[in-house]
Amino acid sequence: MVVVDPDFVRLMRRLRQEHGMSFRDLAKKxxxxxxxxxxxxNGKKPPSLHLAKALDACLNAEGQLTRLVTTGPDDQEPESRSRSAATVDCPDRGVEAWRTHPTWSAQIGGPALVNESQWAQVATMLYDIFVRSRPPLTRLGPDRYAGLSLRRQDLTPFAAEAAMQGRAPRVECRAVSRQQAPRDIAALLSLNLGDAVVLRENRYLADDEPVQLGHTYLPTSVVGTSTLATDRDLGPGGTFAALKQLGYRTARIREQVITRFPTRDEAEKLKLPPGVPVIVLLHASYDNDGFPFEATRYIMRSDAMRFQYLATVAA
Structure with a gap:
């Protein structure tokens, strides 16, 4: 049995307000x-001893909250109690196998999750992340390269679809360089291994929240010495408008989607909370003659992006 001093609620509220933290801020910490x-x-649920310790650490309370929560001898064993918490707080019981994946701690860049109680904390955090009051930004598939860009000539495909969904888009070009094409990119662009490409590294934000990264690879035979090969700021329309000026129009696309955990660098650039996977979309653009003139590897926040595809099915 858990015995909670009535002062716990008042102290928790006071410390949280003194630190200027919202419930969302506190939940992340x-x-x-x-x-x-x-x-x-609000006194609707009693705190666990584990929560009290976590709040002491987050609010620099030096054990004040922990001292207001005591446990009796007839409590459940810690392992069974935390297993129950994980079952209630996690919306998908199938995540148990995912929790025990050997690369978990290495992927999220944090300490290993060594017991069920710690997993229960992460599970509740993930539930709060994925059940969002604001819907994710929808990527509109092929329409983003056709209808949207035709209706909004001054916007990039990302900016057009974000604006249609009431979001404020922004694209940051972080670097432009010449690189050897990675193996999968070389295959997509029909290049030989070791051939040079121009790499444009972008970060995409909606309402100032980073939602995806994009590494765009362009054959040197396509871009030559144009602004695509040298300038970060391409002006209205971005990469596809600049390619269009060079005579390359998207007639067909190919996309492949996988999911994985982010690298440490990706997690930092996307400001990802621990444990949130990314969606990796490998995209290629082809002209009317079937020539591949552009390939992009998008790294997307799985909690902030979703996909919508409409396709005609032949009879």
Whole structure:
């Protein structure tokens, strides 16, 4: 049995407000769901000893909250109690196998999750992340390269679809360089291994929230000495408008999608919370003659992006 001093709620509220933290801010730091923290502070649910320790650490309380929570001898064993919490807080019980994946701690760049109680914290955080009040930004598939760009000549495909969904888009070009084409990119662009390409590295934001990275590879035979090979700022329309000026129009696309955990660099650039995977989309553009003139590897936040494709099915 858990015994909670009535002062716990008042102290929790005071410390949170003194630190200027919202429930969302506290949830990200403590790895408990925002809704659970709100219910605890409002006295609707009792705090666990584990939560008290987490809040002490997040709010620099030096054990004040932990001392207000005591456990009796007839408590459940810690392992069974935390297993119950994981079952309630996690919306998908199938994640148990994912939790035990050997590369988990290396991928998220944090300490190893060594017990069920710690996993319960991460599970509640993931639930709070994925069940968002604001819908993810929808990537509109082939339409982004046809209808949208035709209707909004001054916008990039990303900016056009973001604007249609009421989001404020922004694209940052972080680097332009010449590189050897990676093996999969060389195959997509029908290049030989070792052939040079121009690499443009972009970060895409919606409402100032980073939602995806894009590494665009362009054959040197396509871009030559144009602004695509030298300038970060390409002006209205971005990469596809500049390619269009060179005579390359998208007639067909090919896309391949996988999911994985982010690298440390990707997680930092996308400001990803721990444990959130990314969607990797490998895209290639072809002209009317079937010539591949552009390939992009997009790295997308799985909690902030979703896909929509419409296709005609032959009878």
């Amino acid at each position: 403590a790895y408990f769901s925002r809704s659970y923290l709100c219910e605890v502070e």
